[in-house]
Amino acid sequence: MKFLPLLRATLLVSAVALLPATTAGLAAVDGRSSAEFGKLLAIYQLVKDNYVDDVDDDKLFKGAIDGMLASLDPHSTYLEGSSLQRLETMIDGNYTGLGLSVVMDDGAVKVVSPFKGSPAEKAGLKAGDYITHLDGVLYYERDLDEAVSKMRGPPGTSIRLTIYRPGRDEPFDVTVARGVIELEPVTSELKGNIGVISINEFSRDVGKDVNSAVSSLRQQAGGKLAGLVLDLRSNPGGSLDEAVALSDLFLEKGDIVSQRGRLAADNMYYRAHSGDVAKGLPIVVLIDAGSASASEIVAGALQDQKRAVIMGERSFGKGSVQSLIGLDRTSAVKLTTARYYTPSGHSVQEGGIEPDIKVPQLSDPDARTRAERAIRESDLRGHLINEVSLDDKQLEADKQDDPRFAMSVEELKKQGIEDFQLHYAVQTLQRTAAVPALAATGKR
Template identity: 75%
Template sequence: MKLVPLMRSAALVTAVALLPVTTAGMAQVDGRAAPQFGKLYAVYQRIKANYVDTVDDEKLVRGAIDGMLASLDPHSAYLDGGDLQRLETMIGGNYQGLGLSVTMDDQAVKVISPFRGSPAEKAGVKAGDFITHLDGKLIFGQSLDEAVSKMRGPAGTTIRLTIFRPGRDEPFDVTVTRGVIELEPVTSKLEAGKIGVIAVNEFSRDVGADVKSAVQTLRRQAGGALGGLVLDLRSNPGGSLDEAVALSDLFLDSGQIVSQRGRIKRENIYYDAEKVYPGDVAKGVPLVVLIDAGSASASEIVAGALQDHHRALVMGERSFGKGSVQTLLPLTRDSALKLTTARYFTPSGRSVQEGGIEPDITVPQLSDPDRAKRAKLRYRESDLRGHLVNEVDLDDKQLEFDKGTDPRFSETPEELKAKGIEDYQLHYALQTLRRGAAAAPAPVAKRK
């Protein structure tokens, strides 16, 4: 998945430990001690000696590395040069390009979601679209990083995307003008009833501090007292683990926020409240967290922590289900391994891998005229080839629940538009807070 990943940097000692493996060279592999490496070297020799064209060593080694990582899960990858620089730029919170969160699905580039207000969103690119060509050139079968690097470019330049959209008979072209993607990770506004709405669009640096500032600003605008808060994490693909912890800590007085558990002891880490921000910045104001199928990784940490501590009512649709942690393991000055090293768990011990966060109140986005069609095409972590399997056996019917029709919600987009409702999920959250119905949800153990 090409998005700001849930990850942390590895300690320098880890990098030093890996370097001898990368510099020892194929010729030094002892086939008797490691038959698998002997087999790999034998294949390398046959290719070098017999392939129809001369093959560059770098190409073969890179192919072997990419193949090993592709056999693990969709989120592990080898990064070098521009790929590594692009990742660091994304974490920094701005870049020049289209503003898309994409993943690789069976060698095809698939859109998870366009960022809000991005050039891609304005051009009409939708979640679930497949991008097959860039400026008329086929990108099927290329690596995700290669495709993303071609979509990036100076602001003001254009690129033609050929899109296949499930449900349409023919592919079509969309021309997008690249822009400076100032992701503006946090935006806020005050709604009627002195209810603050804070949208967190991605977890880049200082998101925790930005949300704290937004709460304080909203409180001043409300005359000193807020009637409620909506924390909107919809279509937020994730980001820094530290910022997810900081954001959760803002609204919690005490207790665990998240834990991560891996095969190696040093990957078992527990994150508690009150480590970054003391007390509840909202001072107990009723809180609703909005999530949807595009809410992933860091977004799920926040939603899960606030849900388990009964600090917020989680509303919307089941989240993406990315419950794994990627660690950046430096190899050389300009290369690194992005490797899945742990799973994370909510305070009650739930893993969101595959299953995601189930909202306390499921609310469809009725204001979307293509909602029914989009629901059938919606996909999550559990749909990705080679995804990590949850240790708890999940019921497929439960995972597909939100693709059905909920009889409680029958209004059409046209009816909502006539009432001036453009975002039904947000409208429902605001109405819930205005009615004073955002009481503590049922304990996690009672949820089905």
């Protein structure tokens, strides 16, 4: 297994760097006369001598490693064989399956977000759904890799998922046909004189693709492009480098993001270079509970630098960086090694990015219930605690009703509005001249 592709991008809600394992660290552990290590060895021997069945050493060692890393945080994990290969194939953006970003939440498989255009999204799966059964088999307190592997398979084959959706009294079944997941990291379209650029993941060349999209939209608009919407909703993250590259497109100077770890060598600062590809056009960035990691880096940078107005709902709140440490050619440890901070020094860990203008997704009949119960970093067992104390009222603010948004799904349908958040963002940009705060985000 080659590790080089793993350095080029990240998997979902992670920012991964490649680090070598050092024999010095292993030697230090070997020479440590610790009572706790003695307990570990004693328990191992007890299991080998007394357990009702013979137990393979690989099973015991892997269980010990998994338990050790699981005690740290939700993003530190041991990867080998098929799990490491899945990381590689997802980074390449081409695999067969359902197109879901999932996590384990108190023993259950929970959907962070379906990928845009994926079989899962087309089948109606939504962020916050729990997958309780796969083809009738209960998946609870089981390995996440096992569940993911079960959802993979040849294109065209189907799997029956039993879904529990918060707000509904009874679970329901959904049959999803697997497909080839060829994610389009960047798509764009022109709505009137407003350009809409959707960034679905932060894989290779996202910065270049967005740069090309801006040029294409300007040509389509005949040189009369009036503003841009960067849609980062349900974008679970990806490459830190690509998040920096995308932010740099629209910033003339200043910090983009910094990462700080326990060791000085882990501290890094990323700064913008001169040049704004949008040439001062006003920008709205759309985020929601599925916007995580690299998405939050971009939203935080453009918000703190006052280059864009952030709209939508509070983001996921993953403010940590994972390093991929190769043990040998077939195994690695993904270990949390740093936290990242926005230009103002704000850590998004737990709290996420708060939008400047909170806009609910009124066109989704289940949106309010899902927003109230949406999974975020702060909901994951063992998540890193933010070093700065958080105001509980701030964390709960996006659950409060806003009197400005009272239209029903039926009323929106009559007006032909299928995506209220996007509609609101485009309308706001078209009224830029009447919104001084937004106009101020332009080139200064």
